[in-house]
Amino acid sequence: MPKGPMITYAQKMSGGWALRQAGFWLILTLATAFVLVFTLSNSYDLAPGDVALQDIRAPRDLNYVSEILSAQAEAEAVRHVAPRYTSPDSAVARDQYNRARKVLAYLRALRADSYASDSQKYAWLLAVPELSDVSQNTANIIFTLPDANWDRVRLEFLDLLDQVMRQEVIRAADLNEVRQRIPARIALDLAQDEAVAVNALVVRFIRPNVFYDADATEIARQEAREAVGPVFHSLRSGEVIVREGSVISELDMEILQEFGLTARQTEWPDLSVAVLFAGGSVLVLGAYLWRFESTTLDGGRKESLLLLLLLVFLLLARLLIPSGGLLPYLFPAAAMTMLLATTLGLPSAIGAIAFLSGVSGWIGGQSLSLTVFVLLSGVVSALTLPRYEQTGAIFRSGFLAGLVGALVLTVFSVNELFSDPVTVMLKMGVCVVGGIIAGGLTAGGLFVLTPLFDLTTNFRLMELSRPNHPLLQRLLREAPATFNHVMMVTSLSEQAAERIGANALLTRVGAYYHDIGKLLRPYFFVENQQGLSNPHDRLDPYTSVDVLQGHVRDGIKLAKQYRLPARVRAFIPEHHGTMRASFFYQKAIDAAGGEADLVDEDQFRYPGPTPQSRETLLVMLADASEAATRARRPSTPEELSSVVDYIFEERIRAGQLDECPITMQELHIVKSTYIDLLRGAFHPRVKYPEPKKDEPREDSNDDDDQTSN
Numbered sequence: 060m061p062k063g064p065m066i067t068y069a070q071k072m073s074g075g076w077a078l079r080q081a082g083f084w085l086i087l088t089l090a091t092a093f094v095l096v097f098t099l100s101n102s103y104d105l106a107p108g109d110v111a112l113q114d115i116r117a118p119r120d121l122n123y124v125s126e127i128l129s130a131q132a133e134a135e136a137v138r139h140v141a142p143r144y145t146s147p148d149s150a151v152a153r154d155q156y157n158r159a160r161k162v163l164a165y166l167r168a169l170r171a172d173s174y175a176s177d178s179q180k181y182a183w184l185l186a187v188p189e190l191s192d193v194s195q196n197t198a199n200i201i202f203t204l205p206d207a208n209w210d211r212v213r214l215e216f217l218d219l220l221d222q223v224m225r226q227e228v229i230r231a232a233d234l235n236e237v238r239q240r241i242p243a244r245i246a247l248d249l250a251q252d253e254a255v256a257v258n259a260l261v262v263r264f265i266r267p268n269v270f271y272d273a274d275a276t277e278i279a280r281q282e283a284r285e286a287v288g289p290v291f292h293s294l295r296s297g298e299v300i301v302r303e304g305s306v307i308s309e310l311d312m313e314i315l316q317e318f319g320l321t322a323r324q325t326e327w328p329d330l331s332v333a334v335l336f337a338g339g340s341v342l343v344l345g346a347y348l349w350r351f352e353s354t355t356l357d358g359g360r361k362e363s364l365l366l367l368l369l370l371v372f373l374l375l376a377r378l379l380i381p382s383g384g385l386l387p388y389l390f391p392a393a394a395m396t397m398l399l400a401t402t403l404g405l406p407s408a409i410g411a412i413a414f415l416s417g418v419s420g421w422i423g424g425q426s427l428s429l430t431v432f433v434l435l436s437g438v439v440s441a442l443t444l445p446r447y448e449q450t451g452a453i454f455r456s457g458f459l460a461g462l463v464g465a466l467v468l469t470v471f472s473v474n475e476l477f478s479d480p481v482t483v484m485l486k487m488g489v490c491v492v493g494g495i496i497a498g499g500l501t502a503g504g505l506f507v508l509t510p511l512f513d514l515t516t517n518f519r520l521m522e523l524s525r526p527n528h529p530l531l532q533r534l535l536r537e538a539p540a541t542f543n544h545v546m547m548v549t550s551l552s553e554q555a556a557e558r559i560g561a562n563a564l565l566t567r568v569g570a571y572y573h574d575i576g577k578l579l580r581p582y583f584f585v586e587n588q589q590g591l592s593n594p595h596d597r598l599d600p601y602t603s604v605d606v607l608q609g610h611v612r613d614g615i616k617l618a619k620q621y622r623l624p625a626r627v628r629a630f631i632p633e634h635h636g637t638m639r640a641s642f643f644y645q646k647a648i649d650a651a652g653g654e655a656d657l658v659d660e661d662q663f664r665y666p667g668p669t670p671q672s673r674e675t676l677l678v679m680l681a682d683a684s685e686a687a688t689r690a691r692r693p694s695t696p697e698e699l700s701s702v703v704d705y706i707f708e709e710r711i712r713a714g715q716l717d718e719c720p721i722t723m724q725e726l727h728i729v730k731s732t733y734i735d736l737l738r739g740a741f742h743p744r745v746k747y748p749e750p751k752k753d754e755p756r757e758d759s760n761d762d763d764d765q766t767s768n
Contacts, residue, residue, distance in 0.1 A: 083362055084341055090370055091337035094377045095421055096330060105307050105315070112426055115301040115315070117294045123317050125292040127310045132290050136283040143275035144230060151268045152224035159220055159264050162187055163213050170202055170209065177202070189263045197259045200252045212253050215246055216260045223265055231267045238262040304475070336421065344414045352406040360512045361403055365411065368395050372415055380422045380429065387423060388468065388489045391497035392416070392433045393440035393460035397453060398504045400441040401516045412437030428471035436464040436490075440497065453505075454498035461494020515626035520568045523627065530575050530621050541577045544685065545570065551681035555732045556674060559725040566674040569630030572623060573678050576614025576631065580606065600647040604640045604663050611635060611665060626672075633675035634682050635665040636715040669715045676719045677729060680707060684733050696738055703734050 105111070165187065169180050181198045185191050204212065219241070223229075229237050241261050245254050294300070294314065301311050315321050348355050355361045372395045380387045392415055399408035412434060420430030440460035445452045465487035469476065476483045509519050526532075535542045549570035556566040598606075614631040644663040651657040670676035683706045693699040707730055710716060716726075 079362070080356065083366055084345060087344075087366060087369060088338050088341045090373055091341060091418060092334045094373050094418065095333040095337055097377070105312065105321070107307050107309050107312055109307045111301045111303055111305050111307060112423060113303050114299055117298045117300055117314075117318065121314075121317060122291055122293040124289045125310070125313060127313050128290040128292055129287070132287045133284045136287050137280045140276070140279045140283050143272045143279055144228075144269045145272050147225075147228055147268045148270075149225070149268075151266055152221070155224055155264050155266055156217070156221055158189075159217060159260070162189065162264075163216070166201060167209075193259060193263075197255060200256050201259075204252065204256065208250065208253055211249060212256045212260075215249060215253070215257045219244060219257065219261050220264055223261065224268060228269055229265065229267045230269055234265065234267060237265060241265075337418075340414055340417055344410055347410040347413075348407065352404060352410070355403050355407045360514070364402060364508065364512045364514070365399065365407065368398055369411060369415070371395075373418060376415065376419045376422055380419055385486060385489045387429060388432075388464065388486050389493040389496070390419070390433065391457075391493055391500055392419070392437045393457055393494060394497035394500035394504065396437035396441040396460075397444060397456060397497070397501040398508065400444055401501075401505060401518060402508065402512070402514045405441055408441045409438060412441070428467065431471075432464050432467045432490075435467055436460040436494065439463045440494070450502050453501050454495065457494045457496070457498025457501065458491065459494070460497060461491035464490035464494065509624075510622060513625050515565065515624040517564055519624060520564045520627075523568045523623065524564070524571065530578075530617065531571060533578055534575060538577050541574055544689075545574055547685050548573070548678060548681045551685060551733050551736050552674075552677040554736060555677050555681070555729040558728050558732055559673065559721075561673045561677065565626060566677055569627055569674055570678045570681070572614075572618065572627055573630040573634045573682065574610070574614070575617050576610035576612065578617065579613045580609070600643040600650065601662065603646075604643040607640055607643070608665055629671065630675050630678055632666060633668060633670045633672075634679045635667075636669040636679060636710075636713075637664050637667040638710075638713060638715065639664050669717060670719045673719060673721045673725070676716065676721060679715065680710065680729060681733060683710070684737065688737050696734075699738055700734050703730060703737065 166184070169175070169183055172180065175183070177199070180202055181195060184193060184198050184201070201209075201212075222244070223237065223241070227237055242254070242258050245257050249257065292314075300314050300318075301307060312321075345356075355365060372392065376390060376392075379390045392412065395415065396408045396412045399411050416430045416434035416437070419433045420426050423429035437460065440456045443456045443459050468486055468490055469483065472483050472486075505516060505518050508514065509516055522528075531542075534545065549567055552570050553563050553567045555561075556563040611632050615628060618628040618631060639660065640663045644658065644660065647658045647663065648655050670679055684703050687702050687706055688699060691698075691702055693702055707726070
């Protein structure tokens with residue numbers, strides 16, 4: 060028996076298959092070469108703020124006018140230009156002097172008011188805007204000075220205010236400084252309390268008399284700019300422009316542009332290296348898949364999906380990795396690995412991520428750290444996926460991939476971790492976020508790609524195994540006996556799949572839907588005829604066998620209508636294989652007078668194909684074993700074993716196992732499993748005596764009485 064599905068020799072030699080292979084590998088090689096050519100070592104995809112991944116040296120001597128250095132020199136010249144102000148405004152001094160005289164007249168009236176209390180006078184004094192913050196002590200001095208002393212204060216106040224406002228250049232920024240100098244300018248022949256009153260009045264009436272002149276300042280700055288000539292910048296051949304690990308500045312970018320190192324100018328030797336690397340990487344990937352996962356190279360949906368995902372993630376690598384900064388660590392390479400692991404298998408996923416990691420390292424400036432980062436994060440995400448994928452598990456695997464990426468980053472950034480720990484921690488956080496994004500992309504990608512490429516993933520199988528699926532609900536309502544048969548077959552085949560290491564989930568789902576074709580005419584099948592006449596008694600054997608075979612055709616039609624995956628649809632024709640409907644075949648021979656030569660045996664065989672996988676074979680054997688056991692109702696374990704043995708031997712003699720990858724040892728395990736399970740389901744019951752007519756009938760709680768077949 061064959062060990063597993065593989066590409067046949069005829070497929071390899073067919074022109075169509077070879078042409079598809081050539082197209083697949085040519086497209087992948089060209090796409091890889093295109094990505095690599097535009098990240099060659101003599102051109103740098105950098106931007107200000109990026110971190111240089113390697114030393115960049117001047118290829119030749121250079122002396123040029125630097126716009127950045129010229130702008131910096133102009134800015135420095137402008138910085139030394141003092142702000143321009145207007146000339147002292149005499150109108151301000153005159154207004155303040157007149158205002159002071161009015162306030163003095165108001166104060167004189169307050170001093171002369173003998174009826175007002177001290178608190179009332181103080182409140183009225185504070186009503187003057189200029190004097191709103193005068194202290195109580197100062198107010199008492201103003202109100203209690205004798206008239207002669209007050210006259211001296213008044214004259215000194217007006218004289219000093221006139222001097223300051225006319226002689227001083229007072230700016231808003233200098234106002235406090237001018238006020239602090241007032242006590243030193245008060246006449247020395249005044250008493251202390253008189254000096255306090257004069258100072259309190261003068262400092263509150265001083266106002267700025269010059270103002271910022273924006274137009275004049277801008278003219279002065281423009282003149283300073285024009286006075287600065289062009290600034291030249293010189294470099295020698297071999298001089299380091301940017302050191303590895305340093306942050307790219309605006310000046311660095313200007314120098315790189317002057318040298319043409321950002322112009323994407325590719326020379327033939329560099330182009331050849333890129334193309335050879337692309338071709339070699341693709342060749343290694345192809346050899347790996349041919350050796351470990353040849354079914355991926357079927358030239359059909361699997362190969363198309365692999366090509367699509369590789370192209371998409373090559374494009375993402377080209378967009379994110381050369382951008383520098385934090386974007387390379389956001390690259391969700393783990394999403395590609397998880398998508399391939401769930402759709403094409405783990406070997407394909409490992410090969411693809413190894414290919415992508417090599418290309419990513421090249422794009423990142425031949426960076427070993429980036430290669431290891433992509434490779435390990437992708438491998439971990441694939442290895443940690445559970446057997447039956449669920450959304451939470453996918454996000455958990457993506458998160459673990461992000462943690463591994465952060466660990467790889469830490470290992471390669473030990474020195475930077477001590478010098479700039481904040482940046483390293485930020486990159487580690489971005490790695491984890493990238494892993495979570497990879498989980499989201501995987502869940503979304505499975506939702507889109509699975510029906511688009513008609514793939515059978517565990518994620519999709521879990522949805523189909525839910526009892527509320529419309530087809531299963533129809534089977535339960537419209538053919539309940541067939542539904543019970545299906546549940547029994549499912550239990551048998553799933554247990555056997557677990558024991559021999561087959562895909563138990565696929566087996567369960569395939570068993571659920573293997574008989575859905577009986578939905579259209581359920582009454583033609585014996586399990587649904589309880590209490591009804593058998594319609595086949597009124598039909599000729601040719602019509603009966605056509606109806607019987609029709610449930611395979613109807614099942615495939617319903618499966619396509621409800622968009623069941625191809626691997627699930629395969630259970631419908633393969634669970635009967637090419638077996639002969641012996642009852643109707645014999646009936647046709649009897650109708651022909653016992654002449655077997657007059658009957659075309661092929662008309663009484665199911666169309667097939669024979670089981671192509673262990674899973675479909677398990678359902679075939681479980682279906683036949685359950686039906687035979689239910690029909691013959693063996694009364695002893697030996698009889699049951701004999702029935703199951705006969706079913707297995709008959710399928711082997713009929714060649715139904717010839718194309719199935721199962722061993723005789725596995726077949727023995729399956730047979731033992733079916734016998735054990737069927738013995739439990741169809742064990743003989745103890746027949747209890749009927750109650751006498753004069754005795755009341757009692758209900759029994761015995762499990763055997765509760766169960767009937």
